[in-house]
Structure formats: structure tokens, C-alpha cells
Amino acid sequence: MIIGGGGWYLHGLLSGGVVTMADIMVTVNKVAKYLIPILLLLVVIIILLIVFRKRDPQFKFWLKWESGIILLVAIVLTLNIVLLEPLSSLINLNYARMGSVSEATLKQGDNVAQDISEEGTVLLKNTNNYLPLKSQKNINVFGWASTNPIYGGTGSGGSASANSVNIYQGLKSSGFKTNNSLNKFYTKYRTKRPTLSMMAQDWTLPEPARSQYSKKLIANSKAFSNTALVVIARPGGEGADLPKDVKAKGVTYKGNKGDFKKGDTYLQLTKSERDMLKMVNSNFKNVIVLVNSANPMELGWLNKYDHIKSALWMAGPGEKGFSALGQVLRGKVNPSGRTVDTYAYNIKNSPSFNNFGDFKYSNGKYSFVNYSENIYVGYKFYETYYKGNEKGYEQAVQYPFGYGMSYTTFTQKMSNLKQSMDGSIKFTVTVKNTGKTAGKDVVQAYYTAPYNNNDTEKAATNLLSFKKTKKLQPGASQTLNFKLKRSDMSSYSEKNGGAYVLDQGDYQIQIKENSHKVLDSKDYNVAQTVVYNKNNKRSSDKKVATNKFADASGDVNYLSRKDNFANYKQATAAPKTEKLTNKQKSNLVALSTAKDNGTNEKMPVTGKKGSLELADLRGKSYNDKNWDKLLDQLSIKDMNRLITYGGYQTVSIGSIKKAHTYDFDGPSGFTSFIIPIKATTFPVATMIAATWNTKLANSRGKVMGKQGNELGVSGWYGPAMNIHRNALAGRNFEYYSEDSTLSGDMAANEILGAKHYGVYAYMKHFAMNDQETNRLNKLLTWSSEQAIREIYLKPFEIAVKDGKASAAMSSFNYIGDKWSGANDVLLQKVLRGEWGFHGMVETDYFGGYGYMSGNNAIKNGNDLMLSTTGESGSAIVNTKKSGTVKAMRNASHNILYTVVNSSAYKNYQKGDSLKLPWQKTLIKYDIIVAIVLVALQCLVVVLYRRKFNR
Known part of the structure; x- marks a missing residue:
């Protein structure tokens, strides 16, 4: 009965959104080992009772009672061992006693979230200045998504929506009255959105067929108002990319017949949506469209219905953000958001489209993806490929990167350039509101670099910097100061061993309305080529x-600007059947390894007695001499526990008085798969980036830090800053943009904000986790070194150098033939070596998956395993090898350095108890049980005397 009850308890403890059945089974098996001695003891007792059943009564009395007491003691001791050893990590989480976020701080979070929603809303279209609706009261809301909009995404970066402000509430709060008949019609049609999770995806887009709208409903709606708001939404989430072909095998879609035809992507309109739009356009004079999707949809249809006057884009506004919709429609808020991706008329013409998705090698259990588009991601492709071909550009691109309209007009005037002795370039931009409505504007600074055929690849334009104005009243102006490093205009050349190179020639620093439209421009001449080599490194390096990533390029035909993209067709074609080469096979990291490169080294000191506590190292440099003394005090077991059990926490270590800490998800606000948390749910990262306001990003980071302090959370699994390589990536909502500079600057400011309150932010997913397909299936990601550095690593580089990041989460995928979580080049040579990062790196969720290995991880720069069970290869083995112990010591140093300089030690006092509340409760129960057992033993003595000493 005890074993059965324990099994039931274990299942309840383990089962949840983050722990798999494999985790449950290995943990049950591990715990079962501790029960074997009890079973053996029980067998021995039974045998003794049988053997000595004929002995004298006094002996049998003592045998029976003492055997029972010994068995009880053994059970209690075993339970304590099980709870404090194999199950402690899980119990730490399941019985975490967190603080609560104060109402004042929640209000502060709501205010920041509201600001983000207001500034992150993009006005895409506004024919004849139809918006704002100053006096309009009644408005019809069409589209099933109006009753089930997208607040965020799913998975670890997801957001709660149980108490969210919905679209109807958002409109009502700004004085609009909506047609309740339409609301009831859609609610009756379907109440909940189809399931979209990491485990299963139903891609159905519920939308009533045209025939289901009765004549009476339309007639009453026309009588209610001649204005209609149409909501079109697309969900996305962790674990799966949006379908490239909705009719493909394995895609679940249960919508109306004919919604999609073979080859249609999920970002096109369904037939039901087209029919609904046609119906609305035919019956209502004024139509507004709300595009509610973090993934850039194909929006050419906005121009095909003559009554669509205006269109807005809201990626995912979080819990409270839809209140901004009413504010923008009413004109109380002047939209100032800008797109963070290029909106193409046909996403199939993206150079990454054919090389995005499911590709597997024919001679090995590995998946792959070729980043064959090279550096030409998003606007960098379209602005370069169509350079000098305006007609072609207009046919390909509907809304450029950085595009957004306003209810007012602005002018931007750029000063002359000034170069300082340190090589920095200074200039100012004066922005003036020339319209009749107050509003904010965005200044976008780009650069063009000289390109010679067959030279280093260069895009025709590149975002260099950006700033947002304050709210400017009509006629008011503001001058913004820019100071840039000219090295930021260099390109990475792989020639002659590789270096960043600022080529000789004429550059232009341009102020643009978006990536395509130039407002002002100044020439900048580089008289002589500058190579940033070991004798002249960039000041930030x-x-x-x-x-360093030569092995990551593979055998791929990369897109080149040479001869006006002469290899476009070949480079962007879908890959044919591919095989791993023998060299690639030999380089692939094995799951388990007994190899130890340090067998000839002296074994590091472990378990040495000492008086240093971790708190003594707070504020000390990473290389302070006392670190070695502190690390000497750690035993092998201490280090193994610290490294292995890093799932949503770092564990306490008694030998150095290291306190337990909690690390929680996620990019849209603190969440947990395991325990309920009440905190602000922010707009998604895509919408944060759409504000183009780094001050808002910093404010958001500060609120995360403050809420973390009140909850008792020291680490934040976010922000996420992978690149929107393709419009169909399922996790685009969780990431900022297709551009590395915009992504990096927003992330750096969020990290700085959280750091202000001592919360360390895990910048993630490091690196190149730009699709969900096959992410757990040994996904080999191939790319040129130039693209790796300029596109995919750059946001993280900015986050380290400008955001002072001290924690990172590595990714599931491989870069070339090396898993990111055990990639020495990525984690040691670049992150720590080139960028000067001091801190810890943690894996993504540690499920093993046939390739993850704790030993490989720590030997290559990954310090902490995101494991709650200590299984699937997360525990460190071969701990008698000097190289293994040295790696454990280094990993422990990185973890401890990050933790001691966090909020966890802000108010820590020497002598504070390291025990968690559940451990203190266990001690109380142990004392009670001990008293009961002593009392029971006394009772046995009393019973004996009564029975045998008459």
C-alpha cells in the first residue's frame, strides 16, 4: 500500500507541462531503488518470525514489536532520504512558497504593458485619414477571432488570457458600442480556440461559412452601423512551425471545406475569411481591419476590397493590451509603432522559404536546415535584390521593415557628420511635428557600404541605430543625438583567416522612414581599408x-550578390536528398563519453574545510583569488548537484552556504509550468520591438526585475532574441524581429532593466533556434560564418556588450555538427573569449533526446542543466577523472558568480537558514515522528512489564 501510494504521489508530483513520461519513469525507477532495503528488511522480519515462532513468549514479544519499530524507523529514514535526495529538486518546485507581487507593482506592470500596446500598434493603412473615429459610437465587429483573439503564444513564452481584456472590452472602454448579436453569433459557433500546444496542434481557423450569416443578422448589423471592424488572427507557439502547406500530410485542419487548397500556407486567407470579407465589403461603407498575428501574413487583400479604409496590426498585446485598440481607434492614442519584419505579397518568394522546415539525412538519424540565403534575411534581401528595380520591389513588398503610419506628419532633418578622434561618428536629427495631432515619431538610421562584385557580401542597406521621440505637440520639434562607431559599418570577411573589415570607399549614413524610403542622407568616406585584426581589434571586443565556424558552413550553395544574384535559383532551391559525409559523422558529438582530455592533469582540490561563504564573494571580480579558495570547499557531490539540478532553480550547497534560488519562465512575463504565479502578462516580444522604443524596453525589464524580487525569483528565462528568419516560424511571437540590431538593442535594454533589480536574465536561445521543426531531432544548422556573426549572433553580442548579460540559455539545435549546448566555439571562444562574457550558460530543457550530455556540456562551456529529475544524461559521470572535475569546478564558478551577484544575495545575511519551507516542515514532522517512535518504544516496555512481570 505504501509503495502504491508513493507511486501515485510520484506521478502527481512529476506529471505536468514540462516533464515527460520518460522523466516520470526514470524517476520512479530511481526512487524504487531506495525501497529495496525496506523490502529486504520486511522479508528478513517475516523469516525471523517464522523461524522463531516456537520460541518462548518473551522472545517472540520483543521480536515482534522491535521488528515493527525497526521497520517503521527504516521507512521514515528512507522517506527522508528519498525526499532530500532524488526528489528534492522536484519538491523544491512543486512546494515552492513564493512571494506575491504587490498591487502597486502589478499596476506598474499593467501601465508599462499598456504603453507597449499603444506604441507597438502599427497603422498599416488609412485611406483619406479615415481614422481616428472621433465621434463614432456604434461599430460592428466581424470575424470569429474577435471573440478569441491572440493575446500571445504558447509554450514557455506563452501568456495567460483567463483575465485578459478582450477586444469588445477594449472598444467599450473607449466609448464604442458593439453589436451584441454578432458577438453571440460567433460565440455560439465556437467558444474556444483549437488546441495549439507543444504536444499537439490543431491548425483549424474557426470561421463561419458565408451561408451561416442570416439575412436578418446582416440587415440588423447594417441598421446598427455602417462601420465594421474585421479581425483576422493567426496563432503560433513553441514546438511547431506554422504549416507551409495546410493540406500536407500530418497537418490537422478541421475548418470549412475548401478553406485551403494544396500548397497554401497558413499565412494566407482561408476561403471562409475571403467570403466574410467580401460580404462585409458589400454591406458596409467603412471597413477597418485588425491583423492580430505575430507572424507577418500576406496582406495584399487589404487593397482588393474598396471599402477597407484602414488597417491596424497588433502582434499579441498580452493581458491588458486590447484596451489600446479602442484608444487608437478613438484617437486618444496616435499610433507610432513600426513593423519589425518585411511584409511580402508572397512569402513563398522569400529566399529562405524552400530551406525552412523538415529535412532529414538519408544515411543517419539527423535532421538539417541550410541557411542558404546567407546574410540576405528580410529587408536585407529585398532592398538588395531589387536595388534599382523600383517596379519589381513594389510588386514584391507591401510593407517594408520599419513601416508605420501616423495621424500626423513629421519632418526629419539630419545634421552634418562629425568624426571624433576615437573613430566615432556624431550627428543629430531634428524631428518636427508638421501636422495637427500630437504624436511620436521614430528616427531610423541606416548605412550603405561600397560593394564590389565578387567581394564580401553586403546588403544594400543596414539598420545602424534608431531612436524614438517624446510626444510632440503640433509645431513642436525635438533634436536627437546619435553617436556611432564606424566599426559598426564593417562587414565580416571570411578571407585570410577572417576579420571584420571596413572597406575603402564611399558610405552613406541615411535617415529613413523605413528600410526603403530615404528622408535624408550624408556621405562618409573611408580613405583606406580598415581591418580589425589582432593589432587593431574593435573597441568592444x-x-x-x-x-571559428568553418565547420558550420557545410556543403551549401550560399546566395551571393555577385553578378546581380546570378546563383539565386540554385541557392534558394529546396535541398535534394542529402547524406552526411564521413567527416561530419565523425565530428558529431556522441551522447555519452568516457573521454577525458585532462587525465594527466593534477586532480583539483575538493571538499577542503574552509570558512569562506558564497556571500563573501558578492561584488568581487570574477578572477578574485578567493574564488579558488571557495571552490576548494566544494565536494564532487556538491558540484554535481549544483550543475545537474538546474531546472527552474539553482540548489543550495551547505559547504559554502549557498542559498537556493528560483529561475522562471518567460519572455512575456513570469510564468511556471509547475506552480501558479500572478504577475503581469506583457505583450509579446514582437510587439515590444514594434514600439522601436528602447526606454520602454528598459522599463519593461525593470518591472520584470521588481516583480521577480517580490516573487522571490532571481533568474528570468528571457528575453528571447532569435531571428525571424522565416515568416512561418512558430516561435516568432517570442522573438523580436528579422533584424539583428533592433533585436539586440531591445534585448540589451530589457536585460539592463531586470539587472537593475538584481534579476539575471537568460538571453536565449543561444543560438540559431530559428525554427521549431525538428528542434529535438538532432537538427544540424548550416550557415556561412558571415551570416552567423552578422545576423544570428549579433543580438546576443549586443546583449552581452551593452546589456551586461550574465546568463544565457543555449539551444536545442546543432550549429554545423556541434550541439549548441556543448559547442566550445560558441560558448568559450566567442561568448567568453571574444565578447568577454562572465556568467553562466544553461541548456534548454534537458530531455536527453539522444544527444544531450552533461559531461559534454560542461567540458565545452555550458554550466547548468535545465533538469528537474537529474536523468537523461544530465548528471555528471567519470568524476574520478581530473578533466571532468576541472570542468565541474569551472561550471560551478560560473553559476556561483552569477547567483551571488543577483537579488538572491541582496539582503542575505550570514547565518541565514539555507532550508526551504518544505524542508523545515519535514524537520517538524520528523521530530513528531521521533517522539511517537520513542513513545511507542516506551509503550512496548510498559506492555512487556504488565504481561511478563506480574
């Missing part, structure tokens, strides 16, 4: 950048 700790070590000079050189070629």
Missing part, C-alpha cells in the same frame, strides 16, 4: 574575431 575582448579578443579579435577570427574564423
Whole structure:
């Protein structure tokens, strides 16, 4: 009965959104080992009772009672061992006693979230200045998504919506009255959105067929108002990318017949949506469209219905953000958001489209994806490929990167350039509101670099910097100061060992309305080519950048600007059947390894007695001499526990008085798969980036830090800053943009904000986790070194150098033939070596998956395992090898350095108890049980005397 009850308890403890059945089974098996001695003891007792059943009564009395007491003691001791050893990590989480976020701080979070929603809303279209609706009261709301909009995404970056402000509430709060008959019609049609989770996806887009709208409903709606708001939404989430072909095998879609035809992507309109739009356009004079999707949809249809006057884009406004919709429609808020991706008329013409998705090698259990588009991601492709071909550009691109309209007009005037002795370039931009409505504007600074055929690849334009104005009244102006490093205009050349190079020639620094439209421009001449080598490294580099990812390029035909993209057709074609080469096979990291490169080294000191506590190292440099003394005090077991059990926490270590800490998800606000948390649910990262306001990003980071302090959370699994390589990536909502500079600057400011309150932010997913398909299936990601550095690593580089990041989460995928979580080049040579990062790196969720290995991880720069069970290869083995112990010591140093300089030690006092509330409760129960057992033993003595000493 005890074993059965324990099994039931274990299942309840383990089962949840983050723990798999495999985790449950291995943990049950591990716990079962501790029960074997009890079973053996029980067998021995039974045998003794049988053997000595004929002995004298006094002996049998003592045998029976003492055997029972011994068995009870053994059970109690075993339970304590099980709870404090194999199950402690899980119990730490399941019985975490968190603080609560104060109402004042929640209000502060709501205010920041509201500001983000207001500034992150983009006005895409506004024919004849139809918006704002100053006096309009009644408005019809069409589209099933109006009753089930997208607040965020799903998975670890997801957001709660149980108490969210919905679209109807958002409109009502700004004085609009909506047609309740339409609301009832859609609610009756379907109440909940189809399931979209990491485990299963139903891609159905519920939308009533045209025939289901009765004549009476339409007639009453026309009588209610001649204005209609149409909501079109697309969900996305962790674990799966949006379908490239909704009719493909394995895609679940249960919508109306004919919604999609073979080859249609999920970002096109369904037939039901087209029919609904046609109906609305035919019956209502004024139509407004709300596009509610973090993934850039194909929006050419906005121009095909003559009564669509205006269109707005809201990626995912979080819990409270739809109140901004009414504010924008009413004109109380002047939209100032800008797109963070290029909106193409046909996403199939993206150079990444054919090389995005499910590709597997024919001679091995590995998946792959080729980043064959090279550096030409998003606007960098369209602005370069169509350079000098305006007609072609207009046919390809509907809304450029950085596009957004306003209810007012602005002018931007750029000053002359000034170069300082340190090589920085200074200029100002004066922005003036020339319209009749107050509003904010965005200044976008780009640069063009000289390109010679067959030279280093260069895009025709590149975002260099950006700033947002304050709210400017009509006629008011503001001058913004820019100071840029000219090295930021260099390109990474793989020639001659690799280096960043600022080529000789004429550059232009341009102020643009978006990536395509130039407002002002100044020439900048580089008289002589500058190579940033070991004798002249960039000022931000700790070590000079050189070629380190040669093995990650593979055998791929990369897109080149040479001869006006002469290899476009070949480079962007879908890959044919591919095989791993023998060299690639030999380089692939094995799951388990007994190899130890340090067998000839002296074994590091472990378990040495000492008086240092971790708190003594707070504020000390990473290389302070006392770190070695502190690390000497750690035993092998201490280090293994610290490294292995990193799932949503770092564990306490008694030998150095290291306190337990909690690390929680996620990018849209603190969440947990395991325990309920009440905190602000912010707009998604895509909408945060759409504000183009780094001050808002910093404010958001500060609120995360403050709420973390009140909850008792020291680490934040976010922000996420992978690139929107393709419009169909399922996790685009969780990431900022297709552009590395915009992504990096927003992330750096969020990290700085959280750091202000001592919360360390895990920048993630490091690196190149730009699709969900096959992410757990040994996904080999191939790319040129130039693209790796300029596109995919750059946001993280900015986050380290400008955001002072001290924690990172590595990714599931491989870069070339090396898993990111055990990639020495990525984690040691670049992150720590070139960028000067001091802190810890943690894996993504540690499920093993046939390739994850704790030993491989720590030997290559990954310190902490996101494991709650200590299974699937997360525990460190071969701990008698000097190289293994040295790696454990280094990983422990990185973890401890990050933790001691966090909020966890802000108010820590020497002598504070390291025990968690559940452990203190266990001690109380142990004392009670001990008293009961002593009392029971006394009772046995009393019973004996009564029975045998008459």
C-alpha cells in the first residue's frame, strides 16, 4: 500500500507541462531503488518470525514489536532520504512558497504593458485619414477571432488570457458600442480556440461559412452601423512551425471545406475569411481591419476590397493590451509603432522559404536546415535584390521593415557628420511635428557600404541605430543625438583567416522612414581599408574575431550578390536528398563519453574545510583569488548537484552556504509550468520591438526585475532574441524581429532593466533556434560564418556588450555538427573569449533526446542543466577523472558568480537558514515522528512489564 501510494504521489508530483513520461519513469525507477532495503528488511522480519515462532513468549514479544519499530524507523529514514535526495529538486518546485507581487507593482506592470500596446500598434493603412473615429459610437465587429483573439503564444513564452481584456472590452472602454448579436453569433459557433500546444496542434481557423450569416443578422448589423471592424488572427507557439502547406500530410485542419487548397500556407486567407470579407465589403461603407498575428501574413487583400479604409496590426498585446485598440481607434492614442519584419505579397518568394522546415539525412538519424540565403534575411534581401528595380520591389513588398503610419506628419532633418578622434561618428536629427495631432515619431538610421562584385557580401542597406521621440505637440520639434562607431559599418570577411573589415570607399549614413524610403542622407568616406585584426581589434571586443565556424558552413550553395544574384535559383532551391559525409559523422558529438582530455592533469582540490561563504564573494571580480579558495570547499557531490539540478532553480550547497534560488519562465512575463504565479502578462516580444522604443524596453525589464524580487525569483528565462528568419516560424511571437540590431538593442535594454533589480536574465536561445521543426531531432544548422556573426549572433553580442548579460540559455539545435549546448566555439571562444562574457550558460530543457550530455556540456562551456529529475544524461559521470572535475569546478564558478551577484544575495545575511519551507516542515514532522517512535518504544516496555512481570 505504501509503495502504491508513493507511486501515485510520484506521478502527481512529476506529471505536468514540462516533464515527460520518460522523466516520470526514470524517476520512479530511481526512487524504487531506495525501497529495496525496506523490502529486504520486511522479508528478513517475516523469516525471523517464522523461524522463531516456537520460541518462548518473551522472545517472540520483543521480536515482534522491535521488528515493527525497526521497520517503521527504516521507512521514515528512507522517506527522508528519498525526499532530500532524488526528489528534492522536484519538491523544491512543486512546494515552492513564493512571494506575491504587490498591487502597486502589478499596476506598474499593467501601465508599462499598456504603453507597449499603444506604441507597438502599427497603422498599416488609412485611406483619406479615415481614422481616428472621433465621434463614432456604434461599430460592428466581424470575424470569429474577435471573440478569441491572440493575446500571445504558447509554450514557455506563452501568456495567460483567463483575465485578459478582450477586444469588445477594449472598444467599450473607449466609448464604442458593439453589436451584441454578432458577438453571440460567433460565440455560439465556437467558444474556444483549437488546441495549439507543444504536444499537439490543431491548425483549424474557426470561421463561419458565408451561408451561416442570416439575412436578418446582416440587415440588423447594417441598421446598427455602417462601420465594421474585421479581425483576422493567426496563432503560433513553441514546438511547431506554422504549416507551409495546410493540406500536407500530418497537418490537422478541421475548418470549412475548401478553406485551403494544396500548397497554401497558413499565412494566407482561408476561403471562409475571403467570403466574410467580401460580404462585409458589400454591406458596409467603412471597413477597418485588425491583423492580430505575430507572424507577418500576406496582406495584399487589404487593397482588393474598396471599402477597407484602414488597417491596424497588433502582434499579441498580452493581458491588458486590447484596451489600446479602442484608444487608437478613438484617437486618444496616435499610433507610432513600426513593423519589425518585411511584409511580402508572397512569402513563398522569400529566399529562405524552400530551406525552412523538415529535412532529414538519408544515411543517419539527423535532421538539417541550410541557411542558404546567407546574410540576405528580410529587408536585407529585398532592398538588395531589387536595388534599382523600383517596379519589381513594389510588386514584391507591401510593407517594408520599419513601416508605420501616423495621424500626423513629421519632418526629419539630419545634421552634418562629425568624426571624433576615437573613430566615432556624431550627428543629430531634428524631428518636427508638421501636422495637427500630437504624436511620436521614430528616427531610423541606416548605412550603405561600397560593394564590389565578387567581394564580401553586403546588403544594400543596414539598420545602424534608431531612436524614438517624446510626444510632440503640433509645431513642436525635438533634436536627437546619435553617436556611432564606424566599426559598426564593417562587414565580416571570411578571407585570410577572417576579420571584420571596413572597406575603402564611399558610405552613406541615411535617415529613413523605413528600410526603403530615404528622408535624408550624408556621405562618409573611408580613405583606406580598415581591418580589425589582432593589432587593431574593435573597441568592444575582448579578443579579435577570427574564423571559428568553418565547420558550420557545410556543403551549401550560399546566395551571393555577385553578378546581380546570378546563383539565386540554385541557392534558394529546396535541398535534394542529402547524406552526411564521413567527416561530419565523425565530428558529431556522441551522447555519452568516457573521454577525458585532462587525465594527466593534477586532480583539483575538493571538499577542503574552509570558512569562506558564497556571500563573501558578492561584488568581487570574477578572477578574485578567493574564488579558488571557495571552490576548494566544494565536494564532487556538491558540484554535481549544483550543475545537474538546474531546472527552474539553482540548489543550495551547505559547504559554502549557498542559498537556493528560483529561475522562471518567460519572455512575456513570469510564468511556471509547475506552480501558479500572478504577475503581469506583457505583450509579446514582437510587439515590444514594434514600439522601436528602447526606454520602454528598459522599463519593461525593470518591472520584470521588481516583480521577480517580490516573487522571490532571481533568474528570468528571457528575453528571447532569435531571428525571424522565416515568416512561418512558430516561435516568432517570442522573438523580436528579422533584424539583428533592433533585436539586440531591445534585448540589451530589457536585460539592463531586470539587472537593475538584481534579476539575471537568460538571453536565449543561444543560438540559431530559428525554427521549431525538428528542434529535438538532432537538427544540424548550416550557415556561412558571415551570416552567423552578422545576423544570428549579433543580438546576443549586443546583449552581452551593452546589456551586461550574465546568463544565457543555449539551444536545442546543432550549429554545423556541434550541439549548441556543448559547442566550445560558441560558448568559450566567442561568448567568453571574444565578447568577454562572465556568467553562466544553461541548456534548454534537458530531455536527453539522444544527444544531450552533461559531461559534454560542461567540458565545452555550458554550466547548468535545465533538469528537474537529474536523468537523461544530465548528471555528471567519470568524476574520478581530473578533466571532468576541472570542468565541474569551472561550471560551478560560473553559476556561483552569477547567483551571488543577483537579488538572491541582496539582503542575505550570514547565518541565514539555507532550508526551504518544505524542508523545515519535514524537520517538524520528523521530530513528531521521533517522539511517537520513542513513545511507542516506551509503550512496548510498559506492555512487556504488565504481561511478563506480574
